[in-house]
Amino acid sequence: MPTAALPPDPHSHAGDAPARVRHLALALTVDFATRTLAGTATWHLAESAGDALVLDTRGLAVDAVTLGPGPEGPALPFTLGPADPVLGQALRIDLPPGAAAVAVRYRAGPGAAALQWLAPEQTAGSEPFLFTQSQAVLARTWLPCQDSPGIRFTYEATVRVPPHLLALMSAENPQRRDPSGTYRFRMAQPIPAYLMALAVGDLAFAPLSGRTGVYAEPATLAAATHEFADLEKMVAAAEQLYGPYRWERYDLLVLPPSFPFGGMENPRLTFVTPTILAGDRSLTSLVAHELAHSWSGNLVTNGTWNDFWLNEGFTVYFERRIMEHLYGRPYADMLHVLGRAALQHTIAELGPASPDTHLRLHLAGRDPDDGLTEIAYEKGCALLLALEARVGRPRLDAFIAAYFARFSFQAMRTDAFLAYLRAELLDAVPGLEADVQLAAWVDGPGLPAAAGPVAAARFAAVDAALARYAAGAAPAALAPGTPGWSGHEWMHFLGALPASLPAAGLAALDAAFHFTASGNAEILAAWFPHTLRAGYGAADAALEDFLHRVGRRKFIAPLYRALLATPGGPARARRIYAAARPNYHAVATGTLDPLLAGAA
Incomplete structure (x- = not known):
């Protein structure tokens, strides 16, 4: 599924421009006094068949663009397109023949939507804190990038922070502070821009196993290590279900309570809210959910935000299978019942005939954040439950494991997934597609009649x-x-x-x-x-x-x-x-x- 064969992503200015990025070398300085990030993003190109590279930006101050790979190269002409409140501005960089890299010197100011700058009194300690939230299209507010889930790149970064603070990214991470305040990161697996993440604060690390651990503010670390004691068991259960974990380490970062989501599946370093620190490990299904994204979403990624259900529906189903493996079917059944109730509430709220209750969304001209509802999560999961009921768990599990293996580090759109589903599962059983009411799930409102009841x-x-x-x-x-x-x-x-x-x-x-x-x-x-x-x-x-x-x-x-x-x-x-x-x-x-x- 080469990216060039796909229609343009309606939420990225990169669109159908031929030049694609393949690797980022990022150098940033974090300034808490001015609440700015400043530095250089050097993009190495996968293709330069055209005469321009188009990047997404929103609210960034672009100071200079030069021919890479170093910032000392000759200046390149660039223009910023009209501003859109959601999509920002297209940064168009004119490319000379044979250009292999460009360096963009820029600043992200205090108003960058992805960045949350916290004063010491807003944290659990006495130090300031910074974290990013890039999903869905906010990476462009702190990094000039091709901000589409269908475009992947590897990256390296050098980040300078106050020497008494620790910096972490969605990459290979340090486990202790460097007194120089300079940290170097490497992400060898290609990721989309929405999985770029940075956090800086008074943080400490505790290992949970040879490949898992937790970062948190010192005052929170003990509670976090207690709450997430089963993390290695979760990773092992996930691997037994759907294949090897492909990201080397799986660590958690417990953020201050202002984090706007329950969790964010940044590769190698899931960000989680402290609101799941209940003391009795009763809310750790959220961690199972973010872990499941290491396969569904991070490994095989929705091609655009119209296909968001391909990330979340699989992840909810996978999350509950992990919880069932660890704590039994009666426990997982409770999650299904609560999830179905949340889905019914969302359908009633949106309207039972609303196109926003379809799995396949049409969000062009809208903020893709509008698609972050229980429809993608719980209706997507309900479709997989309906398939499970008709073909049995062994066949569905084999299908899902093969899907993750075949399309690893690729983007997937709804039409392509449906073709794969038919070829690998549905067509082998005459009448199965009609029985499961596939079209009603994907392009129909509400909850199809084929959705079976759930009970606990x-x-x-x-x-x-x-x-x-x-x-x-x-x-x-x-x-x-x-x-x-x-x-x-x-x-x-x-x-x-x-x-x-x-x-x-x-x-x-x-x-x-x-x-x-x-x-x-x-x-x-x-x-x-x-x-x-x-x-x-x-x-x-x-x-x-x-x-x-x-x-x-x-x-x-x-x-x-x-x-x-x-x-x-x-x-x-x-x-x-x-x-x-x-x-x-x-x-x-x-x-x-x-x-x-x-x-x-």
């Missing part, structure tokens, strides 16, 4: 408790049956509570189960909408603390929406947001700014 035996006790509660039992009477419940059982319980519970009812639940004081962020995020609807003031301080402290968009966007729907909520939401916004990444504020701006 461990939720039977939760459903029994809910039935007793609905029949009038006091929460205190339910408490003796709940000590063995995991966070998943509690999320199922909270999700099934009536939306109209009065404040007195919530007070009784809180007295029995201590939801407001929970250390589990998923439980808090499920509890607070109830407290807001009921006007349960005893949870107000905890809610405000959560919104000030946590930047994970999955949690805070629904909570702000719930707050806006309460009497006096808009004014309160604006007040909280004004104070909390500096702690949020641009990924989160991009969602929340329009939401709060419209608050009446």
Whole structure:
């Protein structure tokens, strides 16, 4: 599947320009005082069949472009195209015949959307912190690049930081500080730009096995090593399922709580939110998810963001197979039931006939971030479950393992995947494609009838408790049956509570189960909408603390929406947001700014 044969990516200015990058030599200086990155990106070219190299930029100051590989080469003419708020500007560099490399000297300022600069008081220690979030099209805000998931490159980097801080990238990483403050990185496997990552802070490392470990701020490291003790078992389980891990090491970096996602699958160094440090390892399916991306996404990558389901649907299915391998089928079944409930909620929110509920999206002219919904994740997983039910696990597993092996380090688009699926799996069984309703999954709205039901035996006790509660039992009477419940059982319980519970009812639940004081962020995020609807003031301080402290968009966007729907909520939401916004990444504020701006 050569990249040149594919139609242009609608979210990259690189488009159908013939020159493609193959390797990056990056030199950067990180300046916390001015909150800037400054340096040179030297791009080595895979092809120079045309007269220009086109790179994506957004908000970058381009100081000079020279003929590479060194910055001392002759200047090359360049132009910046019209600015688009999402896609930024095309940087077009005129190439002389035979050009093999170009060097772009540039600066990324404090407003770069990928960069989150944190003051010491926003971290767990007393030092500043920087991290990047490049997915989906934010790599171009800190690096001039061909910012398409269908274009891969290897890279090396030299990064200079204050000498008391540690720098890490999605590459081979140091495990201790260098007193010079200069760090050198190498990524030998080709990756797309959205997997470029950088973090700088007061960080320490703890090994978990010969190929796994965790980085975190010193105050967080002990909790993180406890939470992720099963990481090597996860990697081994993943390899047993779908083939060898191809990235050498698998380390985690626990970021400050302003990180806008649960995790980001940066190769060799997954970024994770501290909101999964529940103390009981109950939220580590998120780590299994990011690990699964080492195959689905990082190894075989969606060709464009319209094909995002090919990354996430496979990854959710793979994640739950890892969790089943480690903790049993009843545990994984709970994840499937919770995921299906989230999917149904998303379909209702988007509208059951909305084209945004198709697996194959049409996001041209829109921010690809619009496609980061449960449709790609849970509807994609549900399709694989439907296939599993019809062909059996052994055949589906063999198909998935062969798919990852055959298309390693390549891009995959929906049409090409469907052709491969038919040739390797569906066509061998007459009528199977019609039975599974493939077209309805990919290009139809909602959830097809071919999606089978999901159930979790461990939720039977939760459903029994809910039935007793609905029949009038006091929460205190339910408490003796709940000590063995995991966070998943509690999320199922909270999700099934009536939306109209009065404040007195919530007070009784809180007295029995201590939801407001929970250390589990998923439980808090499920509890607070109830407290807001009921006007349960005893949870107000905890809610405000959560919104000030946590930047994970999955949690805070629904909570702000719930707050806006309460009497006096808009004014309160604006007040909280004004104070909390500096702690949020641009990924989160991009969602929340329009939401709060419209608050009446």
